Amino acid sequence: MTLPDTARAVIIGGGVIGCSLAYHLTKLGWTDVVLLERKRLTSGTTWHAAGLIAQLRASANMTRLAKYSQELYGTLEDETGVATGFRRTGSITVALTAERHEELRRQAAMARAFGVEIDEIGLAEIVAKYPHLNTDGVRGGVYLPRDGQGDPANIALALARGARQRGARIAEGIRATGVDTQGDRVTHVHWQGEDGDTGTIACDHVINCAGMWGREVGAMLGTDVPLQACEHFYIVSEPIAGLSALPVLRVPDECAYYKEDAGKLMLGAFEPRAKPWAVEGIPASFEFDQLPEDFDHFEPILEQAVSRMPVLGEAGIHTFFNGPESFTPDNAYHMGLCPGRANVWVAAGFNSIGIQSAGGAGMALAEWMDTGEKPFDLGDVDIARAQGFQTNRTYLAERVSETLGLLYADHFPYRQKETARGLRRSPVHGQMAARGAVFGELAGWERANWIARPEGPRDYSFGWGRQPWFTNVAAEHAAIRTGVGLYDMSSFGKLRVEGRDAEALLNHVCGGDMSVPVGRIVYTQFLNSRGGIEADVTVTRLSETAYLVVTPAATLRADATWLRRHAGDRAVVVTDVTAAEAVLAVMGPRAREVLRACSSDDLSTEAFPFGTAREIELGMARIRAHRVSYVGELGWELYVSADMAAHVFEVLWQAGQGHGLVLCGLHAMDCCRAEKAFRHFGHDITCEDHVLEAGLGFAVKTAKPDFIGRDAVLARREAGLTRRLVQFLLSDPEPLVYHNEPILRDGEIVGHLTSGAYGHHLGGAVGLGYVPCPGETAEQLLASRYEIDVAGTRVAATASLKPLYDPKSLRMRG
Incomplete structure (x- = not known):
């Protein structure tokens, strides 16, 4: 077969995913698309798939993609003449x-x-x-x-025929053997045919749709694609x-x-x-x-x-x-633009749901490639969530031995994976473990989620109702609200943004104003051109040319990638310094008492106001203290060089004994933030949630002359909001909510909870969720009767646009 010398897109892999992407790219007008299949179409895993095509997935957008797949497969035969065997059996x-x-x-x-x-x-x-x-x-x-x-192989062949009909070149018996790169771009793909012929294709984009070969092809393309x-x-x-x-x-x-x-x-x-x-x-x-x-x-x-x-x-x-x-480490497939590359994409690792996902995944990735922006939130599957260490063969073999079975295991909230554990540990992991910490895992980090008591359970249990450790979290929550708690935040991502153009870059990508004095902390979001939220971070100015961006552990790589892709030719370097510093949070009304017991620095509000950071002495160490709070209380996040973290922990623990200091876990932190209606990125705020509708307009400074999303913010302010993020408190103290529970307004479903936790101080489950309100005032929105559907039972709920706990934020600023 004669292959072209150039192509706008080269797709590697001819399973159902690669065929779907070719189909959807050509549907958008990309005629110069080449698909390379090492053997024959469908010959990897597609041909023996079970062909089950379900609609419901674990999130709204994954369900959207599955529903699209069904609708597409129902029309493919008429379009292409290839019978897909699709039938709705229920x-x-x-x-x-x-x-x-x-x-x-x-x-x-x-x-x-x-x-x-x-x-x-x-x-x-x-x-x-x-x-x-x-x-x-x-x-x-x-x-x-x-x-x-449906018939998996014929679905793929129908997609391939549709792509060919619109100009795609699909080459069987052609293996991609290597690539040429220039900077962060792949410029050429080398290929070899079964007959020994070789060639090279210059390309604008290359897409890894290699299925179970995705890890190896990813390595060839200079990217991490963890699957096994x-x-x-x-x-x-x-x-x-x-x-x-x-x-x-x-x-x-x-x-x-x-x-x-x-x-x-x-x-x-x-x-x-x-x-x-x-x-x-x-x-x-x-x-x-x-x-x-x-x-x-x-x-x-x-x-x-x-x-x-x-x-x-x-x-x-x-x-x-x-x-x-x-299968992948988290049972979600990999899709999107690969970190570290400007034109390398992936769609692979479909965890036995490739047939039902292929139509929607091909559509979404094609639109992303065509416009340069995600068409809607794809955080569940975005390849930017993948960690570099996860391509390790030993790690993958151990983890996927469990993840396959988790597809049919009980999907309990807070369920923790059991395999491939203990890889990333905080500098104070040992001190936490010795005092009863029970750990969960996120992005490879072992994180203290709750603290066992000597007389109580010391291991996780899982279920839909209150677990034995519910009371542990309640006690930790109470300590933060009424006394003082200490918890470990070392796993949170830390990015040092440094150089003469650091301020200019951050002002370009952030909605907030980064032209602040040294020592000021700014809560802000990275916005996209639609005003959607790409990241939710705090930015601390360390010097005239250096800032620290603090972000959730799970989104560290995505956020670093976003900064680097928008740096352009600015003189700035983005460095991951997460492992360099431990972070210990001391939070609660008595936090100042504990710190004064081990530091001679002035910690008064006058000397150390909320939203600032500076170095202080603590014990025998010098540390950087940030006066911020994700729990809504007086407190400090203490950034400590990793080599001094154990010492600082011990000093805090000893000093705290006379002030009722309680060791806490991150579950208590989450319950507190839910009461305070602080947003959780990836759930309450995503790339498709407008920053104004998320209630975060206060963090956007449109007086700045130019930043990504500014026009979209101004346009939405002019046009008015179409929906608002609302906080709900259930009137019945017994039911528990987690996320995705339906919101009913005057008896009709209008949305779903984006996140949920138990408000131990408020006395009931708390959730956040968007409610449509085009043309309505806040008063009209709140005048309705609201209920939350918990497993089929409607529970009355109080709705609020202001935090139900300390709405004026007096406690954390005092």
């Missing part, structure tokens, strides 16, 4: 435990908020829709009538007499799913402990290959399945299939 998920039943009820409520048709069904309805099911132990279920299934193939098992029965069309059935408590196809029954599994495959590399000859059977590994699933579905045991097994699929 799907049923059943619960065998009270905890799973609660999860399904919460999912049903979430689906209603997302506009997905769903019915909660009892045993009679389950049997009517799936008469072959043994209902022993079944407590109930949910039915999604618009879910479906695992063995994935299913069996297909012999033909079953009288077996007609059935909904897809999921029995997650038995790790199983069932699909009827052509009078046969397929049983697939997501077993609790998976088998990583080809950790050292995938064989070069791999094409439409099947892995060796491992009946012993699959047998426990099959034994339960034969009991649950007796016709399966009677029919016999026609096919036992074992094939590889790629």
Whole structure:
């Protein structure tokens, strides 16, 4: 095949994802698109996928992408002439435990908020829709009538034909072998054909859609793409007499799913402990290959399945299939523009949901590439969340052995992964652990989330209701509100922005004014051109030419990438200094007393006002103290050189004994910030949430002559708000909220909670969520009757645009 010398986009990988991206790029008018497939289209994992196509996902935008996929597959055959086998069979998920039943009820409520048709069904309805099911132990279920299934390979081939019809070149038997780079751009892709021919394509963009080869292709392109193939098992029965069309059935408590196809029954599994495959590399000859059977590994699933579905045991097994699929460390796929590269993109690691995700993922990535901006919030899957260490083979093999099984595990709030732990530790990790800290993990960091008491539980438990450690968090919360608490914030990201143009860069990307005196702390957001929020940070001016940007641990890499991409030719360097300093937060009405017991510096409000930072002596160390608060109380964040952190912790702990100092975890911090209505980035505020509608207009200084998003802020101020972020307090103190619970206004669903926690001081669950209000005043918005749907039960709620706790922020400024 003759390939062009130049292309606007070179796609590497011809599975369903690569074909979808080619289809959607050409639909946007990109005619010079080249797709390189090392063997044959679909020959990696697409060809043996189960082809289940569900609508409901864990967030509103992931659901949006899944719904788009369904709609697309329903029209592809008419457009391309390739039969996709798509049909809406519906799907049923059943619960065998009270905890799973609660999860399904919460999912049903979430689906209603997302506009997905769903019915909660009892045993009679389950049997009517799936008469072959043994209902022993079944407590109930949910039915999604618009879910479906399709032919995975033909869906990919239909997308490929659609792309070809609009000018894309799709080359099979062509392997990408290397690239040329200039600065942060890939300029050329080298290829080799099966016949030995070689060539080079100059390109504007290159996209890694290599599936389970994504890690290796990512390395070739100079990027980190953490994913690992695992063995994935299913069996297909012999033909079953009288077996007609059935909904897809999921029995997650038995790790199983069932699909009827052509009078046969397929049983697939997501077993609790998976088998990583080809950790050292995938064989070069791999094409439409099947892995060796491992009946012993699959047998426990099959034994339960034969009991649950007796016709399966009677029919016999026609096919036992074992094939590889790629999984990521957090069970979310990778998509977007890769950090460190200006024109390298990725869409890979789809965790067994590639078919249902491919249409939407291809659409969203194509729009992102076409406009240069995310079409909507894609933070769940943005490759910028990936950490460099996560491409480590040992880490991946250990972590994905767990993540495959988590697809069908109970999706409890606060659930922590058990594998690949202990990698990143705070300098005071040992001191925290010795005093009872119970750790969770985020971005590889071990973070003290709550503190065990000698007489109480010392390990996490998980569930939808109050857990034994609920009272621990309540006590820590009370200490912060009424006394003083100490917690470790060392995992939060720290970026040093330095150079003669540091002020100019930060004024360009931040909504706030960075032209402030040395020692001033500015709370601000990075905005995009639409006024959406790309980052939520504090910026401290350290000197005339240096600033410190503090950001959440999970978004550190994305925020550093944003700064570097907008630096242009400015004389500025962005350096990750997270590991250089520990951060200890001393918060509460008695915080000043504790610090005065171990520091001779003047900590009065007059000498050390809120929103400032300066060096102080503490014990035998010199540290930098920042007077800020994410909990709404008087307090300081203490930035300590990592080598002195243990000393400073010990001094604070000893000094605090006479003042009631309580060691706290980050769960208490989150509960406090929810009471104070402080926003949580990635939940309450994202790139598609306008900064004014998020209630953060106070942090934007439009008097500055130019910054990203300024025009969008001015335009929205002129046009008025179409929605507002509202705080809710449930009137009943018993229910718990987490996020995605529907918001009802005068009996109608108008949105969902973006985040939730328990307001121990306020005496009930607290959540934030957006409420549409075009043309309304604040008074009109708040005059309505509000309820929150918690697992199908409507609970009355108080709504407020001001923080329900200390609305004037007098406590933290005192």
